[in-house]
Amino acid sequence: xxxxxxxxxxxxxxxxxxxxxxxxxxxxxxxxxxxxxxxxxxxxxxxxxxxxxxxxxxxxxxxxxxxxxxxxxxxxxxxxxxxxxxxxxxxxxxxxxxxxxxxxxxxxxxxxxxxxxxxxxxxxxxxxxxxxxxxxxxxxxxxxxxxxxxxxxxxxxxxxxxxxxxxxxxxxxxxxxxxxxxxxxxxxxxxxxxxxxxxxxxxxxxxxxxxxxxxxxxxxxxxxxxxxxxxxxxxxxxxxxxxxxxxxxxxxxxxxxxxxxxxxxxxxxxxxxxxxxxxxxxxxxxxxxxxxxxxxxxxxxxxxxxxxxxxxxxxxxxxxxxxxxxxxxxxxxxxxxxxxxxxxxxxxxxxxxxxxxxxxxxxxxxxxxxxxxxxxxxxxxxxxxxxxxxxxxxxxxxxxxxxxxxxxxxxxxxxxxxxxxxxxxxx
Numbered sequence: 347x348x349x350x351x352x353x354x355x356x357x358x359x360x361x362x363x364x365x366x367x368x369x370x371x372x373x374x375x376x377x378x379x380x381x382x383x384x385x386x387x388x389x390x391x392x393x394x395x396x397x398x399x400x401x402x403x404x405x406x407x408x409x410x411x412x413x414x415x416x417x418x419x420x421x422x423x424x425x426x427x428x429x430x431x432x433x434x435x436x437x438x439x440x441x442x443x444x445x446x447x448x449x450x451x452x453x454x455x456x457x458x459x460x461x462x463x464x465x466x467x468x469x470x471x472x473x474x475x476x477x478x479x480x481x482x483x484x485x486x487x488x489x490x491x492x493x494x495x496x497x498x499x500x501x502x503x504x505x506x507x508x509x510x511x512x513x514x515x516x517x518x519x520x521x522x523x524x525x526x527x528x529x530x531x532x533x534x535x536x537x538x539x540x541x542x543x544x545x546x547x548x549x550x551x552x553x554x555x556x557x558x559x560x561x562x563x564x565x566x567x568x569x570x571x572x573x574x575x576x577x578x579x580x581x582x583x584x585x586x587x588x589x590x591x592x593x594x595x596x597x598x599x600x601x602x603x604x605x606x607x608x609x610x611x612x613x614x615x616x617x618x619x620x621x622x623x624x625x626x627x628x629x630x631x632x633x634x635x636x637x638x639x640x641x642x643x644x645x646x647x648x649x650x651x652x653x654x655x656x657x658x659x660x661x662x663x664x665x666x667x668x669x670x671x672x673x674x675x676x677x678x679x680x681x682x683x684x685x686x687x688x689x690x691x692x693x694x695x696x697x698x699x700x701x702x703x704x705x706x707x708x709x710x711x712x713x714x715x716x717x718x719x720x721x722x723x724x725x726x727x728x729x730x731x732x733x734x735x736x737x738x739x740x741x742x743x744x745x746x747x748x749x750x751x752x753x754x755x756x757x758x759x760x761x762x763x764x765x766x767x768x769x770x771x772x773x
Contacts, residue, residue, distance in 0.1 A: 403617050406707055407610060410714030411455050417715055418447040421668065421722025439516045446507040447721050453500030454717050456493050457573060460549065462607020463490035464566040466615060469634075470608070470627040473559035482615055482623040487562055489614065491553035494546050494569070501543035508536045538575035545572040573599050591652040598645040605638035606713045613706045616699050625695045628702075632687055639680050646676065654728045665728040668719060675716045682709050 422444060437443070467483035467490070474480055479487065509529045510517040520526055530536055545568060552565050577596050612631050616624060650669050654660045661670060682705055690701035 403614055406710060407455075407459075407714070410711045411452065413711065414451045414455065414714045414716075414718030414721070415448055417718030418451050418721040418725075419444055421719070422447045422725045425664070425722075425726045438510045438514050442507055442510045442517050445517070446504070446511060447725055449500050449503045449507060450721050450724075451718055453497060453504060454721065455714060456497035456500055457546075457569070458603040458607035458717075459493040459610055460490050460497055460546070460607065461566065461569045461573070461603040462609070462611040463487070463493060463614075464553075464562060464569055465604060465608045465634075466611045466627065467562040468559065468566040469563075470612070470630050471615075471623045472626050477558050477560065479557060479559055479562060480623065482627070483559065483562060484557070486611055486615070487553050487556060487565070489611075490565070490569075491550050494550035494553060497572075498543050498546035498550060501539050501546055504539040505530070505536050505543070508539060509533060512536070534579040535576070538579045541575045542572050570600055570603070573603055591649055594645040594648040594652070597641055598649060601638040601641040601645065605635050605642070606710075606717070608634065608638075609706060609709060609713070613703060613710065616694060616702055616706070624699075628691055628695060632691060635683055636687075639676070639683060643676060643680075646673070660728070663728070665723065665726050668723045668726055672716060672719050672723065675712055675719065679709060679712055679716075682712070 463486040466486040467479060471480055471482040471486065473483060506517055506520050506526060509520045509526060512533055512535075513520065513529065520529065530540065549565055549568050549572065552561070552568070556562060556565065574596055577599050578592060608631055612627060615627060650656070654663075654665065654669075660666050686702070686705050686709075690705055693699070694702035
């Protein structure tokens with residue numbers, strides 16, 4: 347039979363498995379989600395290969411995560427204490443220096459996986475006519491729950507790590523409830539991570555409870571919103587051209603989450619022995635992925651141009667080299683995506699998913715490695731830009747003294763002198 351398997355609530359509230367034809371609105375050519383393709387069962391000759399790919403998908407994501415961690419930690423070690431030196435802050439210790447980027451990589455990967463599996467349930471896989479999730483959507487929501495729990499734990503761990511980094515204290519010193527709660531209202535980035543952790547927890551709980559397509563869409567929207575608080579308080583939010591930098595970064599992050607997480611979720615579906623829903627999922631995701639690639643390219647270029655002038659000395663600096671490596675990986679991913687569309691899409695729908703899974707595995711490894719590059723880029727200071735100083739411009743300084751001694755925001759006089767008596771330079 348060619349019908350996808352689904353679930354329906356019968357008498358007494360019990361869930362039963364049944365087969366049905368997808369609603370015509372989801373599969374008609376030229377419909378809202380794009381043209382679907384005929385799907386066939388995998389042939390017995392390919393069944394063993396599919397089981398092998400399915401068993402290798404978990405280790406593949408683990409290997410990609412490890413690669414991203416290694417890249418982020420290597421770039422962090424190369425940067426050393428450059429950020430703390432530039433800001434005039436004391437070193438918070440090795441646990442903070444290396445623990446923060448490591449946890450950030452895990453958080454980012456868990457976040458994109460959550461978005462990707464919810465994308466399958468809410469957008470890519472057709473629901474039943476009753477409004478309940480199809481079996482493919484049901485499985486995706488349950489996997490998204492596990493990813494969201496990991497996202498929540500990582501986000502909560504980022505709270506003390508970011509507080510310790512800003513205050514220049516070992517992380518053990520900020521774990522006490524009193525100092526942590528005293529510092530949080532003063533640190534937007536730490537507060538953003540706390541909000542992200544709360545949202546991820548709610549998403550995880552919601553994924554365990556939902557059975558309907560409508561609520562899967564609500565959870566997907568919540569997951570996308572959960573990506574934004576940290577982006578809104580990052581380096582782009584405090585630099586020049588604030589609006590362009592922040593907006594481009596948010597677009598970049600959302601597009602990356604949909605594309606990277608969506609590919610992981612689609613490969614997870616394709617690696618199952620039954621090809622149910624592939625004829626619907628693959629064309630839809632192919633269209634979405636193409637748009638995401640274009641949005642990432644444009645927003646990434648705009649954000650880079652805001653951060654540093656695109657001159658040869660800047661591009662040859664440490665920051666510029668990492669940014670160019672990210673750009674090169676995006677171009678390579680575009681080539682792999684084109685090959686996917688041209689050579690692997692139609693055979694996969696017909697039952698031969700070897701090319702899809704092989705190319706997809708290479709894409710996932712490169713994507714997760716690029717996440718490590720992005721985290722390492724955030725730990726690398728850009729090349730200093732020398733500009734004329736306006737002697738009449740006020741200088742704002744922030745006292746990063748330990749909670750219990752209230753921080754002092756100070757605006758200088760017209761001479762530009764600091765007025766904070768306990769600024770880092772005066773200690």
